[in-house]
Structure formats: structure tokens, C-alpha cells
Amino acid sequence: MRIGLFVTCLTDTLYPGTGRAVVTVLERLGHQVDFPAAQSCCGQMHFNTGYRREATPMARGFTAAFGGYEAIVTPSASCASMVREYYPALAAEAQDPGLARAVAQIAPRTYELSVFLADVLGVTDVGAYFPHRVTYHPSCHSLRMLRVGDAPFRLLRGVRGLDLVDLPEAESCCGFGGTFSVKNADVSAAICADKVAAVRQTGAEVLCAADNSCLMHIGGALTRQRSGVATMHLAEILACTEDTPSPA
Amino acid sequence: MSGPHPGMPTYLGMPPFPVAAATAVADSQLRRNLAHATHTIREKRAGAVAELADWQALRASAKAIKDHTLANLDTYLLRLEDNVTKAGGHVHWAQDAAEANAIVTRLVRGTGADQVVKVKSMVTQEIGLNEALAAEGISAVETDLAELIVQLGHDRPSHILVPAIHRNRAEIREIFRREMPDAPAGLTDDPAALAAAARAHLRQAFLSAQVGISGANFAIADTGSLVVVESEGNGRMCVTLPRTLISVVGIEKILPSWRDLEVFLALLPRSSTAERMNPYTSTWTGVTPGDGPEDFHLVLLDNGRTSALADQTGRQALRCIRCSACLNVCPVYERTGGHAYGSPYPGPIGAIISPLLRGVTSPIDASLPFASTLCGACYDVCPVAINIPEALVHLRSKVVDTKRDKHFSPERTVFNVSGHVLRSPRLLGAAQRAGSLAGRVVARSGRIRRLPPPLNAWTETRDAPAPPPESFRAWWARTRKPGR
Numbered sequence: 001m002r003i004g005l006f007v008t009c010l011t012d013t014l015y016p017g018t019g020r021a022v023v024t025v026l027e028r029l030g031h032q033v034d035f036p037a038a039q040s041c042c043g044q045m046h047f048n049t050g051y052r053r054e055a056t057p058m059a060r061g062f063t064a065a066f067g068g069y070e071a072i073v074t075p076s077a078s079c080a081s082m083v084r085e086y087y088p089a090l091a092a093e094a095q096d097p098g099l100a101r102a103v104a105q106i107a108p109r110t111y112e113l114s115v116f117l118a119d120v121l122g123v124t125d126v127g128a129y130f131p132h133r134v135t136y137h138p139s140c141h142s143l144r145m146l147r148v149g150d151a152p153f154r155l156l157r158g159v160r161g162l163d164l165v166d167l168p169e170a171e172s173c174c175g176f177g178g179t180f181s182v183k184n185a186d187v188s189a190a191i192c193a194d195k196v197a198a199v200r201q202t203g204a205e206v207l208c209a210a211d212n213s214c215l216m217h218i219g220g221a222l223t224r225q226r227s228g229v230a231t232m233h234l235a236e237i238l239a240c241t242e243d244t245p246s247p248a
Numbered sequence: 249m250s251g252p253h254p255g256m257p258t259y260l261g262m263p264p265f266p267v268a269a270a271t272a273v274a275d276s277q278l279r280r281n282l283a284h285a286t287h288t289i290r291e292k293r294a295g296a297v298a299e300l301a302d303w304q305a306l307r308a309s310a311k312a313i314k315d316h317t318l319a320n321l322d323t324y325l326l327r328l329e330d331n332v333t334k335a336g337g338h339v340h341w342a343q344d345a346a347e348a349n350a351i352v353t354r355l356v357r358g359t360g361a362d363q364v365v366k367v368k369s370m371v372t373q374e375i376g377l378n379e380a381l382a383a384e385g386i387s388a389v390e391t392d393l394a395e396l397i398v399q400l401g402h403d404r405p406s407h408i409l410v411p412a413i414h415r416n417r418a419e420i421r422e423i424f425r426r427e428m429p430d431a432p433a434g435l436t437d438d439p440a441a442l443a444a445a446a447r448a449h450l451r452q453a454f455l456s457a458q459v460g461i462s463g464a465n466f467a468i469a470d471t472g473s474l475v476v477v478e479s480e481g482n483g484r485m486c487v488t489l490p491r492t493l494i495s496v497v498g499i500e501k502i503l504p505s506w507r508d509l510e511v512f513l514a515l516l517p518r519s520s521t522a523e524r525m526n527p528y529t530s531t532w533t534g535v536t537p538g539d540g541p542e543d544f545h546l547v548l549l550d551n552g553r554t555s556a557l558a559d560q561t562g563r564q565a566l567r568c569i570r571c572s573a574c575l576n577v578c579p580v581y582e583r584t585g586g587h588a589y590g591s592p593y594p595g596p597i598g599a600i601i602s603p604l605l606r607g608v609t610s611p612i613d614a615s616l617p618f619a620s621t622l623c624g625a626c627y628d629v630c631p632v633a634i635n636i637p638e639a640l641v642h643l644r645s646k647v648v649d650t651k652r653d654k655h656f657s658p659e660r661t662v663f664n665v666s667g668h669v670l671r672s673p674r675l676l677g678a679a680q681r682a683g684s685l686a687g688r689v690v691a692r693s694g695r696i697r698r699l700p701p702p703l704n705a706w707t708e709t710r711d712a713p714a715p716p717p718e719s720f721r722a723w724w725a726r727t728r729k730p731g732r
Contacts, residue, residue, distance in 0.1 A: 009670055012720040013680050014713050019720035035724045041670035046663055048622060050644030054667035061671045086641075144624035173579040177621030184619060185705035186270040190279070190583040191621070192710070220710030223695055 001031050004069035006062075006083075006110065008076045008212075009041035011233075015212045018075050021239035022113060025126055026073065029117075038065040044082035047090065049179045056094045059087050063102035071120065072110040075235045077142030077210045080112040085145055112142065113235055114210055118151035124158040130240045131161030134232075135204035137195070137218065139211040140173050152210055152234055159237060168198045176217035189221075196221045199229060207231045255345050255551045255606050258376035262590030264615035269580075269588040278414055282585050285413050286576045292522035293573060293629070299524070300514070309511045311633045314567035317502055318557060324469040324502050325548065331472025335534020337544040342496075348549050349380035352461065352494055355545055356386050359492050361458035367476060367483040368392035369463030370570055371498050371549060373405060373592035374605075377461070388461065389453045391482040393446050400427035406586030406594060408572035409520055414585050417442065450482065460486040460541070464497045465569065466512060467546075470505040473533040474546070477516055477526050484530050493532075493541035498549050500557075500566040512569060515631035519571035552605030561642040562604045567632040568597055574626035574636060580619055589616065596626035600639040608647045617643035673721070680722070683715035690714070 003026055007019040026033045043058030062083065066072050074080050084107050091100040111120055118124050136156060142148045156164050175181070175191025182188075195218055199207050207222070209215050212233055219231035240246065262268070272278060297303050317324055329339040342348035356364060364381065366372065366388050378388040378399070390399040394412040398405050401423045405411030412420070421437040424445055430452075431445050462483065466475040474495055476483045487493055503509060517526040535544050557563050575581045575595030586594030590612035591602040599620055603613040617640050626636040651657060669675040690696055691714030699707045706712055718726075 016720035050648035051663045052645040058671045140623035173623035182705045186273045189709040190273045223711045
């Protein structure tokens with residue numbers, strides 16, 4: 001399958017290791033991965049902060065970059081939900097029939113990584129090996145917008161050596177919320193404090209999620225507290241094998 | 249509408265949400281109280297809802313009934329007026345808070361009474377009725393236990409269902425001892441003792457009241473009947489004992505027929521108190537000689553509802569049945585409580601209802617749509633399927649667009665510039681290279697501990713990641729053959 005990797009601006013800029021891990025996993029499964037260099041940002045931050053007008057050209061850029069792929073795969077449930085759930089509304093508002101047509105074609109083919117692996121490809125054992133105690137934070141947009149269900153858990157259970165421990169109050173928000181974390185910093189930090197306490201309670205070495213944005217938030221507090229708990233994107237764990245025990 | 253939301257006069261001049269929320273978040277006792285209360289009711293609700301296999305179908309029906317009614321509101325309102333009048337009641341129309349308060353004041357005056365008893369009602373909180381009556385020398389007695397606590401404490405409600413959720417029992421005992429002249433000597437903070445004291449205090453008011461004032465959970469157009477759903481029985485007393493009953497009802501509370509009520513009486517108690525059925529459901533139709541009030545007045549209130557109805561995305565908020573399930577699951581409400589929302593409607597529903605009713609020009613209303621992480625828990629539990637995150641994002645763009653042509657905004661500049669950078673792979677690549685260089689200067693072991701304003705709000709409590717030496721895009725270009 002010819003797959004277009006939508007790496008997301010955040011992962012591209014701050015977490016390139018996650019992008020490399022997605023490439024590793026998909027190629028290990030025998031797929032051809034392409035990175036259309038014309039891609040940049042899906043516009044979610046602008047859209048969610050009220051700058052819809054500024055988000056529309058970003059949606060146009062996205063559809064131009066990703067036209068023609070059988071599948072578009074991204075290591076972010078949040079950005080995938082922007083494309084799948086909000087692009088149609090954005091195109092309608094902009095009264096741009098060309099954009100609407102492109103979105104109708106591209107949005108249903110845009111998949112968050114765990115859904116693509118577990119549900120589209122039907123693979124839950126990607127050949128990964130990761131002998132560590134891990135807990136998983138199901139991000140809000142993966143849970144309640146994309147409804148990825150247990151796809152990430154099926155993948156983590158398929159990793160040899162991995163000890164998956166339950167996170168208390170797992171489905172509660174971490175308090176990131178994009179620009180919320182700056183506009184309402186006190187509340188954001190208070191929500192995060194409870195999430196961090198829950199993570200530390202598990203005794204896990206690694207906190208995993210399908211969104212680097214939440215991991216940046218929770219991880220920022222974990223390192224500030226010198227908790228010793230590392231954060232890793234799901235793709236990075238799935239990329240690990242006996243031969244390459246740490247992410248590329 | 250001119251000026252800052254005349255629709256909710258007692259909430260004029262509230263500070264923006266982040267300011268009020270910061271104070272609330274710093275109150276660790278409040279946070280413990282709220283966390284305990286919201287988690288308890290959240291779990292109970294989940295259990296009560298799980299008992300019904302057809303919950304999602306009920307939810308879809310409720311949404312459909314409300315949407316149909318709102319789309320034909322003119323028809324149903326006139327039908328309601330007609331049927332209330334035929335049943336011997338009187339219907340009054342109020343465009344805003346001032347009109348509604350003037351009508352109620354005039355009606356109470358006409359009875360010669362200087363005291364009224366009240367059923368717990370969100371809409372009379374909205375219009376500031378108690379304050380308006382007090383200004384005319386009429387005292388209003390709140391008879392719901394929690395509303396009484398709020399009233400005696402010279403306080404404001406902080407939750408739709410549990411208005412005194414921010415108070416613990418020791419505080420309640422102090423309020424009763426200070427403000428209730430007939431509080432028994434040696435009153436303890438035992439909940440049963442506190443309830444008994446309130447009951448004795450209220451009994452006198454019920455038996456002497458000439459006028460009762462209520463809202464309504466539902467108004468049935470076909471029969472002209474009103475419905476009040478409650479737990480304590482105080483509502484039943486207020487709508488049956490006094491000679492005159494005045495009900496103030498928002499125009500969105502209407503349902504076409506009795507049959508529709510079935511759906512809502514299944515959804516509301518389970519969503520609200522996590523009960524299969526609430527203890528008291530009172531219904532009345534006009535007046536009945538020899539039974540209950542002899543004089544019944546219905547005040548139908550707009551107060552911003554027709555402007556909310558004109559908003560295609562926002563109008564779904566008018567489906568709200570004030571169950572408060574969204575408050576109890578909200579990560580923001582759980583940490584801030586209700587007062588920060590600057591309105592009797594707090595939590596996720598308040599963050600959309602208040603700006604829809606009042607407009608987005610005042611500082612509080614311009615900040616409310618941003619008082620959410622967009623986690624979506626509110627939408628999941630809403631019994632009438634209000635897509636609150638969608639409405640929040642919509643209202644955010646309304647706030648931004650309202651300010652667009654007015655003055656210079658640093659935030660807008662940031663979003664303009666970042667918009668240009670983020671939609672251009674070339675500019676993004678350049679920014680990434682610059683970031684990598686800067687990261688090498690300020691970061692320690694891959695972490696940044698301090699950023700300049702406004703991003704210092706982030707690094708107060710969290711490290712920020714340092715930009716890596718090489719972006720993904722640069723890695724790909726270096727190691728792979730170029731894509732398209």
C-alpha cells in the first residue's frame with residue numbers, strides 16, 4: 001500500500017523520533033511510505049483558537065499535499081480528528097466546492113496510526129519488543145472524537161516483554177487543550193497535576209500515548225518533578241525490537 | 249443589545265474566566281470538595297444510565313423533539329399561551345430581565361404581599377429576580393435547601409443542581425447560626441440536624457405565603473401544563489399552598505405534548521441526580537377551583553434566547569434541560585467550581601449558554617468559550633446531545649471575528665504570522681532550523697525550564713521540549729529520496 005505520512009508540525013519540529021518510528025514500523029510491515037514534503041500544518045491550533053479564517057488555507061495546503069494516496073497515516077489522534085471531523089465544516093463555511101471535493105476524498109483516508117495498524121491493516125503484532133513497565137494515557141481526541149477504542153491497547157498487548165499497567169482515571173483529560181494550556185495556565189496545571197499523580201502511582205517506567213501534544217504536557221511536568229518516568233509515543237515503542245531496543 | 253449583558257443584571261462586571269479561575273484553583277479545600285462531589289455523582293450517573301439499554305435512542309429522541317420544537321417555536325408558544333389562558337391562567341411576555349422583573353413585581357404588589365416563597369429556579373437567578381423584588385421591598389424566600397444556604401450566605405450558586413456544592417457542612421452550620429434567627433441552640437453540623445433546622449425555618453414561610461414563584465422544567469403546549477421536577481418537596485409546597493402562583497419560564501422550555509414528556513422524565517433524573525426517578529414531579533394546568541392557587545401567571549421570557557436561536561451552530565444549546573451532567577464530568581469545572589463562570593450557568597454548558605444569551609463583548613463572555621480543554625466528556629454525557637466542543641470552537645471564532653477590525657491584538661499577530669509559517673513548508677523548515685540553534689543555547693539536557701512571556705505560563709510548572717538538532721523533514725531530505 002502506498003502510504004502518505006502526515007507527520008504533523010509538532011512531531012516534525014519537536015519529536016522527529018516519532019516520525020522516524022512510524023516509518024520504521026510501516027516499512028517493517030512491508031509498506032511503501034512517502035513523506036510529501038509539501039505538507040506543513042493541518043491548522044487545528046488556529047481552528048480551535050477561533051482563527052478559522054487562517055485555518056482554511058492550511059486545509060487547502062493539506063489536501064494539495066495528500067491527494068492521491070491510498071492512505072494517509074499520522075501519529076496524532078488530535079490532528080487526524082481535525083482532518084476527519086472538522087475539515088468538511090471548514091470547506092462548507094469557506095464555500096469552496098473544490099476544497100469540499102478534495103476533503104470528501106481525503107478525510108476518510110486519513111488514519112491515526114493505531115487505527116490504521118489494528119483496524120485497517122488488521123495487525124496487532126508488529127514484531128515489537130520492549131521489556132518495560134508501561135502505562136497508557138488515552139488522549140481525549142482519540143477517545144471521544146476519533147473513537148479509536150482499544151486499538152492502542154491491542155497493539156501494546158502485542159509487544160513482547162511489555163508490562164502494561166492500568167492508569168487510574170485514565171479517561172480524564174490531561175489539561176493540555178492546545179492554547180488552553182497558556183490561556184488558562186493555572187487550571188491546565190491543576191488538571192495536569194492530577195494526571196501526573198495518577199501516572200506516578202502506577203510505578204510505570206514509561207507513559208505512552210498516541211498524541212505528542214498530551215505527552216509534551218504531561219512529560220513536561222514529569223521531568224520538572226524529576227519523576228524518572230519517561231514519555232514515549234506509541235510509535236516509538238512499536239518501533240523497538242530485540243535488535244534495536246531503543247527508538248531510532 | 250447594548251452595553252455588557254443587561255440580561256443578567258446581578259452578574260455585571262465579572263472578571264474574565266482565567267482571573268477568577270486562578271483564585272479558585274489556589275483554594276485546595278475547594279478543589280478537594282469539588283473533586284469528591286463531582287467524582288461521586290459522575291460514577292452514580294454512569295451506573296444509572298447503564299441500566300437503560302435504549303439510552304442512546306432516548307437521547308436521539310430528546311434531541312429530535314427539542315430540535316423540532318425550536319424550529320417551530322412560534323407555533324408552539326402561541327399554542328401554549330392559548331391553552332394556559334383557556335385553563336384560567338394569564339400569560340405575560342417578557343423580552344428581557346427588566347421586563348420580566350417588572351411584570352413579577354407588579355403581580356406581587358397586586359396581591360398586597362411583601363414576601364414570596366420560591367421553588368429552585370435557574371431562570372429567576374438569570375434575571376436577578378430576588379434582587380429586583382428586594383429593591384421594591386418584597387422579600388423572596390428560597391425554599392430549596394441548597395438555594396437557602398446560598399441565599400442566607402449572601403452568596404451565589406456555583407452548580408446548576410447543587411448550588412451550594414462549594415460549601416461544606418461546617419460552613420453551612422455557621423451560616424445557619426449567623427443568619428437563621430430560629431436556628432436551634434446547639435446546632436451541630438450533622439446533615440440531618442441541618443436539614444431539620446431548615447425544615448422548621450421554612451415551614452413558617454410555606455404556611456404564611458400568599459405568593460409562590462417558580463420556574464418550570466417543561467411547559468406542555470398541547471395542554472398548557474407546567475412541570476417542575478425536584479427532590480425535596482419544597483417545590484410541591486410552593487406550587488400548591490399559596491393563593492397566587494407566578495411561573496417564569498424561558499421560551500425554550502416548551503414541549504409539544506404530554507407524550508414527549510416521557511422521554512425527558514427518563515433522561516433528566518438519571519443525568520442529574522443519578523436517580524431512576526426523582527421524588528417529586530409536580531404538574532399543573534391553569535387553575536382548579538378549590539384546589540391549589542386561585543390565580544396563575546406564566547411569564548414567558550426571551551432574554552437573549554431568540555438571538556441564540558438565530559445562531560445556527562449555537563442554537564443546539566437551547567436543547568439544554570439543566571441536568572448538570574456536563575459540569576460533573578468537566579476537568580475544568582472540577583478544578584475551578586462555578587463562580588468563575590460569571591453566570592448562574594457554570595461549567596461547559598455555561599461556557600456556551602452565557603455568551604449565546606449575552607453576546608461576546610464583555611470580558612467574561614469573551615473568555616468563556618476558551619474555558620475548556622475541548623476534551624469532549626461533556627458531549628458524551630449530554631442527554632440531549634449538545635455538541636458542546638463544536639459550539640465552543642464556533643463561539644471562539646465569533647470572539648476572534650468580533651475583535652478583528654477593532655484594535656491591534658498581539659495574539660492575532662502571532663496567529664497571523666504563525667499561520668503563514670505553518671502553511672509554508674519552506675518557512676516551517678527555516679523556523680525549525682532557527683529553533684534548533686536557539687534550543688542548543690537555552691536547553692539543558694533536552695529540556696527548557698524557562699520561556700519568555702506569554703509562554704512562561706507553560707514553564708511555570710512544566711518543562712518545554714528543546715527543539716532537536718534535526719527536524720523530521722530535514723532527516724527525510726537527508727536520508728531519503730525526495731518525495732513529491
